[in-house]
Amino acid sequence: MAIKLKDFRKILSWIAFILGVTLTFVSLTIIFDYISLSSQDREQVRSAIKSDLKEKSAFKDTMASLSIYLMESNDSVLREESLIMLNNEGDNLLYYMYNSDLATTTTNMDKPPVLVNSVVSLPEGYDYYIYYNGHTYSGLYKNDLIEFRTDIEGRYIPNLKYSYEEDTYYYKAYLDTRYNMFLAVKENPTEQEGQSMLYGLKQEDNLLKHDLVKKTLIIAASISLLGLAFLGRKDVIRVNKKIVAKISLVKLEYKLILLMMVVLVYDLLSIVYSVAFVQVLHQIMLSLACWWLFYLVLNIISSKKGFISNSYAIGIPEKLGQRLKGKPLPKMMQYKLIYYVCLNLLLALATVLLFFLVYSFPSISLGLLFLISITATVYLVTMSVRESNHFVDNLCVLDNHLARIKEGDYKTQLESQDYKTLHQLADDLGHIQDGMSHTLDSMLKSERTKVELITNVSHDLKTPLTSIISYVDLLLKEEDLPDHARDYVKVLQKKSDRLKLLIQDVFDLSKAASGEMKLNIKTLDLGRLINQIIADTNDSIAASSLDYKVSTPVSTAYIEGDSDKLYRVFMNLIQNTLKFSQDNTRVYIDVLNFSDYGLVEFKNISNYEMNFNEKNILDRFVKGDISRSTEGSGLGLAIAKSFIELLDGDLEIKVDGDLFKVLIKLPKPPFTTE
Numbered sequence: 323m324a325i326k327l328k329d330f331r332k333i334l335s336w337i338a339f340i341l342g343v344t345l346t347f348v349s350l351t352i353i354f355d356y357i358s359l360s361s362q363d364r365e366q367v368r369s370a371i372k373s374d375l376k377e378k379s380a381f382k383d384t385m386a387s388l389s390i391y392l393m394e395s396n397d398s399v400l401r402e403e404s405l406i407m408l409n410n411e412g413d414n415l416l417y418y419m420y421n422s423d424l425a426t427t428t429t430n431m432d433k434p435p436v437l438v439n440s441v442v443s444l445p446e447g448y449d450y451y452i453y454y455n456g457h458t459y460s461g462l463y464k465n466d467l468i469e470f471r472t473d474i475e476g477r478y479i480p481n482l483k484y485s486y487e488e489d490t491y492y493y494k495a496y497l498d499t500r501y502n503m504f505l506a507v508k509e510n511p512t513e514q515e516g517q518s519m520l521y522g523l524k525q526e527d528n529l530l531k532h533d534l535v536k537k538t539l540i541i542a543a544s545i546s547l548l549g550l551a552f553l554g555r556k557d558v559i560r561v562n563k564k565i566v567a568k569i570s571l572v573k574l575e576y577k578l579i580l581l582m583m584v585v586l587v588y589d590l591l592s593i594v595y596s597v598a599f600v601q602v603l604h605q606i607m608l609s610l611a612c613w614w615l616f617y618l619v620l621n622i623i624s625s626k627k628g629f630i631s632n633s634y635a636i637g638i639p640e641k642l643g644q645r646l647k648g649k650p651l652p653k654m655m656q657y658k659l660i661y662y663v664c665l666n667l668l669l670a671l672a673t674v675l676l677f678f679l680v681y682s683f684p685s686i687s688l689g690l691l692f693l694i695s696i697t698a699t700v701y702l703v704t705m706s707v708r709e710s711n712h713f714v715d716n717l718c719v720l721d722n723h724l725a726r727i728k729e730g731d732y733k734t735q736l737e738s739q740d741y742k743t744l745h746q747l748a749d750d751l752g753h754i755q756d757g758m759s760h761t762l763d764s765m766l767k768s769e770r771t772k773v774e775l776i777t778n779v780s781h782d783l784k785t786p787l788t789s790i791i792s793y794v795d796l797l798l799k800e801e802d803l804p805d806h807a808r809d810y811v812k813v814l815q816k817k818s819d820r821l822k823l824l825i826q827d828v829f830d831l832s833k834a835a836s837g838e839m840k841l842n843i844k845t846l847d848l849g850r851l852i853n854q855i856i857a858d859t860n861d862s863i864a865a866s867s868l869d870y871k872v873s874t875p876v877s878t879a880y881i882e883g884d885s886d887k888l889y890r891v892f893m894n895l896i897q898n899t900l901k902f903s904q905d906n907t908r909v910y911i912d913v914l915n916f917s918d919y920g921l922v923e924f925k926n927i928s929n930y931e932m933n934f935n936e937k938n939i940l941d942r943f944v945k946g947d948i949s950r951s952t953e954g955s956g957l958g959l960a961i962a963k964s965f966i967e968l969l970d971g972d973l974e975i976k977v978d979g980d981l982f983k984v985l986i987k988l989p990k991p992p993f994t995t996e
Contacts (some may be wrong), residue, residue, distance in 0.1 A: 932980065
C-alpha cells in the first residue's frame with residue numbers, strides 16, 4: 323500500500339508540474355498582453371477593478387459622447403443620426419435640450435428638469451446627471467458633485483470631453499449660451515431595443531471583471547501548482563526520466579508522425595476557432611504539441627545520437643551491412659551509396675514540394691512538415707559526408723598501418739576504433755600482421771639459435787686449434803726434422819692458420835648478425851682513414867702490377883663510425899682488389915662528400931669472369947670465383963656488409979662486364995666541423 327501511495331504522490335507531483343508550467347506560460351501571455359496595451363486600454367483594465375461602473379473612465383467618456391450627440395441634435399444635418407444614438411439608450415438615458423433662439427426642445431422626458439438649490443431633482447431610479455445652464459457644466463452622482471474643468475489654453479475640446487490621464491471632464495471656456503442641456507442615467511442600465519451604449523458598457527464591464535477574475539485565478543493556480551511541483555521536484559524528475567526512457571524506445575518516424583497529427587488537428591481547429599468549445603480544444607492541442615516537443619528535446623539531450631539512430635531510415639544501412647556481411651567491400655559500398663543517394667533525392671523532392679505548398683497554403687502543420695523535411699535532408703547529407711570522411715579516415719589509418727608493416731614494423735597493433743564498413747578488412751589486416759609477426763619471431767629465433775650454435779662451435783674449435791698451431795710451431799723448431807716431414811709440417815701450419823682465420827671470421831660474423839658486437843662510435847675523417855689504410859698496404863701495392871688511384875674531397879668528409887671496424891672493412895676490400903684485379907690495370911678508390919653521408923667507391927677490373935648475382939655475392943660462404951677452392955672463405959663481403967649495417971650505413975655491389983664496383987655509404991655526425 324505504501325508503494326502505491328508513493329507512486330500516487332509521484333503522479334500528483336508530475337501533474338502539478340505539467341499544469342503549473344502550462345498555466346505559467348498562459349500567465350506570461352496574460353502579462354505580456356497587458357504590457358503591450360495602450361495607456362487608455364490599461365486604464366480601462368485598471369478601472370475594471372473598481373466595483374462602480376459610473377466611476378470608471380469608459381462610462382465618463384461615453385457620457386461626454388452622449389452630451390455631444392445631444393448638442394448635435396440642434397444641427398439640421400446631424401440631428402437624425404444623433405437622435406438615433408440617443409433613442410437607442412431607451413430609458414437608460416433621460417435627455418433634455420432647449421434652444422432659446424428657435425424656442426425648440428429635444429427631450430424624452432415628460433417635463434423639463436427642475437433645479438432645487440442649484441441641484442437638479444432626479445426622477446426615481448436615476449442617480450447620475452450632467453447639466454449645462456448655458457454657461458457652466460455641473461453634475462451629481464449619489465449626492466456627490468461631479469468635477470468639471472474649463473478648457474486649457476490652446477487645447478480644442480468639442481463642447482464636453484473626458485480626459486483619461488486626469489480622470490475629469492473638460493469643457494470650453496466660452497460656450498453657446500443659447501442652449502440648456504440635461505442628461506440623466508438610470509441607476510442600473512438594462513437591455514434596450516436599440517444598441518444601448520450604457521448597457522453595452524455594463525455588459526463589457528461584467529465580462530472584463532470575469533476575465534480579470536479568471537486570469538487572476540490562472541496566475542494564482544500556476545504559482546500554487548509550481549510550488550507543489552517544486553516540493554515534489556525529485557518525484558517530477560523521476561517520472562520525467564521514465565517518460566523519456568519510454569519515448570526513447572519509440573522509432574523516430576512514429577514520434578514525428580504523432581507530433582504532426584497533433585499540429586494538424588490544431589490547424590483544423592483554427593478553421594472553426596469562433597466556437598467556444600473548439601477554442602478550448604485548440605488550446606489543448608497547442609499544449610499537447612508543446613509538451614511533446616519538450617519530451618522530444620529531453621529525449622535528444624539524454625540519448626544524443628541515439629535519438630536519430632533509433633530510426634528506420636538510419637537502421638536500414640546497418641541491416642543492409644549485416645545482410646551483405648562477407649560480400650566484397652566494393653559491393654557493400656555500392657549498395658550503401660545507392661541507398662543514400664535515393665533517400666537524399668526523395669527528401670530533396672519532398673522539401674521542394676512542401677515549400678510550394680507552404681507558400682500557397684500557409685499553415686503550421688505544413689510549415690512543421692517542411693521544417694522536418696529540411697532538417698532530415700540536411701542531417702542525411704551531413705551524415706553521408708561524415709560517413710564518407712569516416713571511411714576515408716579509416717582507409718588512411720589502414721594505409722598507414724600497411725606502410726608500417728611494409729617497413730618491417732610487425733609489433734605495433736592496429737588502432738582500436740570503429741571501422742564500420744572496413745571492419746572486416748581491418749580484422750583481416752590484423753590477422754595478417756599477427757601471422758607475419760609470428761613467422762618473423764620464429765625466423766629470428768631460428769637465426770639466433772644458428773648464431774649461438776656457430777659462436778659455440780667457433781669457441782670450441784679455437785681451443786684444439788690453438789694447441790695444433792702451438793705443436794706445429796714446436797715441430798718447425800726441431801733441427802733434426804727430415805725435409806719431407808718439415809714440408810708436411812709447413813702445410814699443416816698454412817692450413818691451421820687459414821682455419822684460424824675462418825673461425826675468427828665466422829665468430830665475428832655471428833656477433834655482428836646477432837647485434838651483440840660492441841661499437842666505439844666517433845667522428846672520423848673518411849679520406850684520412852682511406853689514406854692511412856693505403857699507406858699500411860703500400861708494400862703489397864708496390865709489389866703488385868696494379869696502379870691505385872685514390873681521390874679524396876677538398877673539404878673534409880666527416881662520418882660517424884667505428885674506426886676498427888671500418889679499417890677491417892676497407893682493408894678487406896683493398897686486399898680483394900690486390901687478389902682479384904686484372905694485372906697491369908688501375909684500381910680507383912674515390913671518397914665523396916655529400917650533405918647527408920660520406921661515400922667510398924672501389925672500382926677494379928676483375929681477373930675472372932663475374933657470372934654471379936650482385937645480391938648473392940654478399941651472402942655467407944659465397945665466392946665470386948667458383949674455381950677458387952683453396953683461398954678465401956667467402957665471408958669477407960658478408961662481414962663487411964654486416965659491419966657497415968651495424969654503423970647505419972649501406973654497402974652495395976655493382977657489376978658492369980668486368981668492372982667490379984663496391985659503394986659504401988656512411989652517415990654523417992649530427993654536427994659536422996668543416
